[in-house]
Amino acid sequence: MYDFDKKIDRKNSNSYKWDSIDYELPMWVADMDFECFPGIIKSIKERLNNPVFGYSITPLEYYDAYISWFKRRHDVEIKKDWIFYSTGVVPTISSTVRKLSNIGDNVLILSPVYNIFYNSIINNNRHVLACNLVYENGNYDIDYKDLENKLSDPKTTLFIFCNPHNPVGKIWKKEELERIGNLCIKYHVTILSDEIHCDIVSPGVKYNSFLLMNDEIKNNLVVAISATKCFGIPGLQSSAVVIPNEDLRKRVNRQLNTDECAEGNVFAYNPIIEAFNHGEEWVDSMNAYVYENKKVFYEMLKDTDLTIIKSDALYLVWVDISKYTKEDVLFRDFLANHTGLYVSDGTEYGINGKGFLRINLATQRDNVIEAAKRLTLGLKLFREKNNEAN
Numbered sequence: 001m002y003d004f005d006k007k008i009d010r011k012n013s014n015s016y017k018w019d020s021i022d023y024e025l026p027m028w029v030a031d032m033d034f035e036c037f038p039g040i041i042k043s044i045k046e047r048l049n050n051p052v053f054g055y056s057i058t059p060l061e062y063y064d065a066y067i068s069w070f071k072r073r074h075d076v077e078i079k080k081d082w083i084f085y086s087t088g089v090v091p092t093i094s095s096t097v098r099k100l101s102n103i104g105d106n107v108l109i110l111s112p113v114y115n116i117f118y119n120s121i122i123n124n125n126r127h128v129l130a131c132n133l134v135y136e137n138g139n140y141d142i143d144y145k146d147l148e149n150k151l152s153d154p155k156t157t158l159f160i161f162c163n164p165h166n167p168v169g170k171i172w173k174k175e176e177l178e179r180i181g182n183l184c185i186k187y188h189v190t191i192l193s194d195e196i197h198c199d200i201v202s203p204g205v206k207y208n209s210f211l212l213m214n215d216e217i218k219n220n221l222v223v224a225i226s227a228t229k230c231f232g233i234p235g236l237q238s239s240a241v242v243i244p245n246e247d248l249r250k251r252v253n254r255q256l257n258t259d260e261c262a263e264g265n266v267f268a269y270n271p272i273i274e275a276f277n278h279g280e281e282w283v284d285s286m287n288a289y290v291y292e293n294k295k296v297f298y299e300m301l302k303d304t305d306l307t308i309i310k311s312d313a314l315y316l317v318w319v320d321i322s323k324y325t326k327e328d329v330l331f332r333d334f335l336a337n338h339t340g341l342y343v344s345d346g347t348e349y350g351i352n353g354k355g356f357l358r359i360n361l362a363t364q365r366d367n368v369i370e371a372a373k374r375l376t377l378g379l380k381l382f383r384e385k386n387n388e389a390n
Contacts, residue, residue, distance in 0.1 A: 002282055004034050004289040007364050023340045027371050030166075030316060032232035032362040034289075037282040040233060043270040056266045058085045065276035066225070066240050072280070073199065076211045078242055084253050084262070086239045089196045089224040091261040092252075093160060094120045096192050096222055099255035100248075101126055106156040108189065110142065111350030114166045117194075118350075121160075129156055132352045133168065138307055138320075140168045144179065151187040159184055161193045164200075164207050167318045167349050167358045169311025171201070174208045181210065181217035190248070192222045196239070199230035199283055202291045202312040211242065219245040222252055230283055231275045232362070238268035286362075290315045293361040293368045300372035304379055315362035318346075322355035324379055331382060332357065338381050341374040 010018035010033065017029045063083050070076040086092045097120050101107055106129040107121045121128045131147045133140040150156060161180070164171050184191050193210040201207055210221055226239035241256070243249035256262040275282075294317060298308055307320035325331050332345040346356025359375075361368055 002285045004286065005364050005366070006035055007366075008033060008035055020342070024336075024342060025340055025367060025371060025374060026342045027360045027363070027367070028342050028344045028358070030229070030360055030362075031234055032286075032315070033364060033367070034232055034286060034362065036232050037275055037279040039274040039278050039282075040231065040271040043274040044267055047267060047270050053266045056264045056269065058264050059269055059273070061273045062269050063240075065273045066227075069227075069276040070209070070211075070225075074206065074209055074212075076209045078211065079244070082244050082249065083240050083242050084249070084256075085264055086224070086241050086256055087237050087261045087263070087265070088228075088234075089194055089226055089239050090116050090120070091259065092222075092224040092239060092241050092256065093117065093192065093194065094124065095255040095259045095261055096252055097121060097124050097126060097158065097160075098259075099251050100190050100192070100222070101157045104155070105158070106150070106153055108150055108156050108159040109350075110147075110161070110165070112167060112346060112353035112356070113160075113162050113349055114194070115348045117160050117162070126158075127155070129153070130350060130352075132350070135352070138309055140165070140170055140309075142176070142180075144183075147180070148183055148187075151183050151189050156187070156189055159189050159191050161191055161210070162197075163193050163195050163210060164197050164311075164313035166197055166314060167316055167344075167346075167353070167356075168309055169314045169316065169318060171205070171207050171311075171313045174212060177208060177210055177213055178217070181213050181220070185216060185220055190220055190222065191217075192224070194224050196224065196226050196229045197314050198225065199287075200290070200313060200315050201287060203284070203288050205312040207313060211244075215244075219248075221245070222248060227272045227275050230286075231279060232286075233271065233275075236268040236271060237265050238272055289365075290362055293363075293365060296365065297359075297361060297368055297372055300369065301376065304376060306379070315360060317359050317361060319357045319359060320355065321357055321379075324382060325386075326355040328353075328355055328357060331378075334382055334385075335375070335378040339374040339378045341371055341378065343375075 346353030
């Protein structure tokens with residue numbers, strides 16, 4: 001029903017990702033190359049029938065759409081007064097850092113993690129406190145002794161959590177969320193859970209929201225969610241914040257308004273309502289297509305010395321290149337210069353991301369096949385160059 005193989009020419013459209021020359025293949029920034037859900041396009045065209053685009057209020061249907069989607073898809077109960085509008089998950093993170101921590105405080109993260117977490121902490125004059133995930137046999141786990149030690153530091157006041165975890169693709173188990181949640185309560189550390197990738201999972205797989213936890217944990221929780229990632233519409237600049245605790249909710253909402261991040265986009269409301277109310281089949285089809293993309297990518301690279309971290313979340317793959325080189329930034333540039341393939345270096349996501357690449361597979365199958373070929377060629381050329389140097 002939906003043609004994800006259809007190529008959309010994104011050049012000359014002010015695309016952050018595709019503002020490149022013809023031979024380049026960008027597989028880095030996390031947005032999709034798929035034509036979006038037709039209902040989104042229809043809803044925008046309908047809004048154009050009224051040719052005045054003034055200031056807008058958030059319609060009740062916007063909140064209802066989020067509530068219904070999370071109940072249907074994730075068995076999560078969200079009360080209407082828990083939820084409010086934000087222009088994006090990243091603005092929500094930065095505003096929450098400003099409101100729920102003080103200058104000089106530690107803000108905890110699990111590394112490697114989405115690079116903007118670091119920016120939101122450092123740019124607000126807080127300290128990044130990294131609990132490094134333990135990498136072993138192609139899997140990532142938490143060192144709970146280290147986690148508790150860092151949560152117990154009196155200067156640690158906020159924990160920015162990624163669920164599912166970008167870039168490693170980890171889906172957190174309920175038992176893990178409960179353990180983390182209880183440790184944060186014990187040491188009076190508020191949790192900010194970024195759950196923007198929650199709907200991008202393999203067929204038949206579900207993620208577990210922090211909102212599934214008990215009331216005590218939920219009362220210590222800020223959750224950032226959005227339709228923009230799973231429907232491929234980040235340019236619409238729209239998200240929601242869910243906070244069960246009334247005091248926390250008032251504080252974060254006040255900061256979002258202070259930061260001017262709480263005013264809606266006139267073209268965002270109706271598409272989000274349409275997507276959440278009628279786009280379920282599209283998301284399922286997209287996830288199935290990305291799942292097949294991953295299988296093709298894994299198969300084409302199985303005879304290399306790469307370790308691709310297998311995951312059931314994200315349309316991104318996390319690739320261990322350490323058998324070729326630990327210098328991921330150097331190899332990223334080599335790959336771009338010699339093959340035209342653009343990917344993200346792992347160091348961008350934390351020091352323990354060194355020796356990895358992050359590659360976006362939310363694109364047409366032909367691009368995935370071409371990327372695998374270019375990556376294979378790049379590895380060959382890089383190894384030959386190093387052998388010559390030795």
